Each structure stands twice: as structure tokens, then as C-alpha cells.
Amino acid sequence: MMEFELQDVLAASISQVMMKSNGKGITVVDNLAQNLLSETLYGDSLRLQQVLADFLLVSVNFTPSGGQLGVVASLTKDSLGQSVQLGHLEFRITHTGGGVPEALLSQMFGTGAEASEEGISLLISRKLVRLMNGDVQYLREAGRSTFIISVELAVVEKNRA
Secondary structure (H helix, E strand, O other), X not given: OEEEEHHHHHHXXXXXXXXXXXXXXXXXXXXXXXXXXXOEEEEXXXXXXXXXXXXXXXXXXXXXXXXXXXEEEEEXXXXXXXXXXXXXXXXXXXXXXXXXXXXXXXXXXXXXXXXXXXHHHHHXXXXXXXXXXXEEEEEEEOOEEEEEEEEEEEEOOOOOO
């Protein structure tokens, strides 16, 4: 575990899917506030990057050619005493199209029978998220679907001595 800037994790995660999304003509839109990107957090940045990249890749796989993929993040902070803040991070990865098949979602939630490679990847990612005091949800709406990934990490105070 170490200190890291959120923008580095998000940039690395998004870059991992750019070749595939460009090949399908998918527009990737990140609507991320600059003040959020400059936040310094304490936690397992590599696991967070892995999780985000997995959900981004699955979203790209089930977005039709010429579709759109959006990434939004939000952070709320709770004080734990005078010197520690806990950050509640929420990422929303929204993609156009019919969405991820139910069988794959069942595998992610551990209720599917035979697990595919993609299903195992999502199951592991969900378990990693749960180790970060978070969870994963999937919302399906007309013409688009959204992975909601929430985690808790310590927020590093910028004005430390």
C-alpha cells in the first residue's frame, strides 16, 4: 500500500483499453473534475487500476462499434478523528448498447455455473473491490448500462508537515 494520485490510476486504466476502443470506433469520454484527479490517496493503486481496467474492458467488449463509453468518478470524505480522512470513491462506467449478458453478470456475482475467462476476471475484480470495503453494481437502462464501483481509501492530507 502506498500514496498515489487518482489521476495516475485512471489514466493508466483508460489507456489499457484505448487500442480496443479505437479499433471499434468507440468514443471514450472521461468527465472527471480536476480537483478530484489531484487527490492523493493511500491504498493499493495497482489493484484499483486492475479493477477499473477490467470493468472498462468488459464495457468496451459489449459496446457496439461507434458507441460511447463514459467514465465518471466522485469522492466524498469522512473525518476519522483530527488527522485521518476516509475517502468514499465511486466510479461509474457507462456504455451504450444492450449491455453485458446476464450469464456473465451471474459469474461476476458468483452465482453462475461455468465461469468464462471474462466471468472469472469480473469475479476476481469484484472480490478485490470488496477487500477495499466496496462493492460493484450493474444498472441496465434503455440503450445504456452502467457499472458502479465503490471503494474506500484513506485520503492523504496535502498540508502535512
